[in-house]
Amino acid sequence: MNNIYLDYAATTPVRKEILEAYKKLLDISYANSDSIHALGSEAGKYLTAARKQIANLLNVKEKEIVFTSGSTEANNLVIKGVAMAYKGRGKHIITTSIEHPSLLDSCKWLEENLDFEVTYLPVNKEGKIELDDLKKAIREDTILVSIMAVNNELGSINDIYKLSKYVKENSIAMFHTDATQAMGKENIDYSYVDLYNFSGHKIYSLKGSGVLVKKEKVRIVPLISGGQQEFNLRGGTSNYHNHVMCSKALRIGLENHQKEYRHVKEINKYLITKLNETFDDLIINSPMDASPYILNFAFKNKRGEVIVNALSNAGIYISSKSACSSYSKDYSKSVYAVTRDEFTSKNSLRVSFSYLTSKEEIDIFVKELKRIHDELKG
Numbered sequence: 176m177n178n179i180y181l182d183y184a185a186t187t188p189v190r191k192e193i194l195e196a197y198k199k200l201l202d203i204s205y206a207n208s209d210s211i212h213a214l215g216s217e218a219g220k221y222l223t224a225a226r227k228q229i230a231n232l233l234n235v236k237e238k239e240i241v242f243t244s245g246s247t248e249a250n251n252l253v254i255k256g257v258a259m260a261y262k263g264r265g266k267h268i269i270t271t272s273i274e275h276p277s278l279l280d281s282c283k284w285l286e287e288n289l290d291f292e293v294t295y296l297p298v299n300k301e302g303k304i305e306l307d308d309l310k311k312a313i314r315e316d317t318i319l320v321s322i323m324a325v326n327n328e329l330g331s332i333n334d335i336y337k338l339s340k341y342v343k344e345n346s347i348a349m350f351h352t353d354a355t356q357a358m359g360k361e362n363i364d365y366s367y368v369d370l371y372n373f374s375g376h377k378i379y380s381l382k383g384s385g386v387l388v389k390k391e392k393v394r395i396v397p398l399i400s401g402g403q404q405e406f407n408l409r410g411g412t413s414n415y416h417n418h419v420m421c422s423k424a425l426r427i428g429l430e431n432h433q434k435e436y437r438h439v440k441e442i443n444k445y446l447i448t449k450l451n452e453t454f455d456d457l458i459i460n461s462p463m464d465a466s467p468y469i470l471n472f473a474f475k476n477k478r479g480e481v482i483v484n485a486l487s488n489a490g491i492y493i494s495s496k497s498a499c500s501s502y503s504k505d506y507s508k509s510v511y512a513v514t515r516d517e518f519t520s521k522n523s524l525r526v527s528f529s530y531l532t533s534k535e536e537i538d539i540f541v542k543e544l545k546r547i548h549d550e551l552k553g
């Protein structure tokens with residue numbers, strides 16, 4: 176039986192070095208990092224060192240690093256927390272129609288509960304936000320603009336530098352980007368970005384970890400009260416083992432980025448060539464200049480879910496849409512935006528790659544996909 180994982184955008188396995196370091200740290204340190212005794216202050220030192228390392232890697236201040244449980248929490252914290260802190264200035268938020276559900280549902284919550292108005296920007300045929308659309312949407316009472324860096328279904332990359340620069344130079348709004356699919360993969364210039372976040376479990380660290388970078392001047396009302404942890408933004412005993420591993424994973428990821436990026440780009444190209452050679456009823460939905468870590472495609476007449484299940488039975492693991500929206504019955508908004516086709520957007524397949532992915536795995540994947548495709552012919 177195969178065991179071919181091609182769903183790295185949903186989550187990654189833990190790097191061996193991280194797993195070893197995690198086991199070791201769990202063994203030697205277990206105190207509460209806020210306890211004032213020696214064991215507590217030792218634990219606190221691990222947490223401080225992790226924060227320092229991430230701040231250095233991202234070229235921000237230590238107090239701008241807020242550890243979270245991942246991007247769902249960070250997106251909730253940013254959208255709701257900024258809205259509550261600045262609602263006196265205005266109650267208008269701009270985001271896009273293709274954000275992650277954790278961000279879209281947070282916006283919906285503000286519309287339903289705090290009378291906020293949210294503008295959802297459309298995306299163009301490349302799955303990107305147009306600056307002109309943002310210019311038209313921005314108002315005097317806009318307090319926050321949130322645009323994702325890399326889309327999790329298509330891999331389309333937004334020009335975050337250009338968009339954030341415009342917002343910061345022409346409005347009072349904060350600029351946030353969900354960098355979950357970008358961190359350690361795409362080189363994004365965050366100079367004009369006030370807030371951005373990523374998850375540890377997408378960069379080969381443990382599940383339930385993540386980071387929100389929050390520029391010092393930005394105010395946020397916390398969602399979790401009850402402790403001074405994370406600069407009063409997230410009460411509760413620190414999961415510092417996870418935070419330490421997240422900092423280590425980011426360091427290793429950034430150190431190896433160029434080499435791993437080149438490999439993934441080659442794998443992506445290899446798969447596209449093989450798919451085009453093997454099938455004549457296949458549509459690639461990811462734009463040409465998408466992040467190579469994600470490839471979205473569909474067959475003209477085949478149900479995506481059936482293919483994902485058949486591949487899974489053969490020991491090959493990919494996604495139909497993204498893992499986060501795979502239970503939703505409706506179509507993928509991201510895929511619809513670039514294809515304008517309902518069937519395609521309900522039946523798209525997402526393959527996502529890693530430095531661990533080999534050409535041999537791709538060969539087996541395409542062979543199995545062909546077998547399943549032909550069996551489904553009737």
Ligand code: PMP
Binds near residue numbers: 325326
């Ligand atoms: N944003 C994006 C773009 C994502 O891809 C994901 C994960 N699928 C999330 C947010 C949520 O992250 P987490 O699973 O760490 O809560």
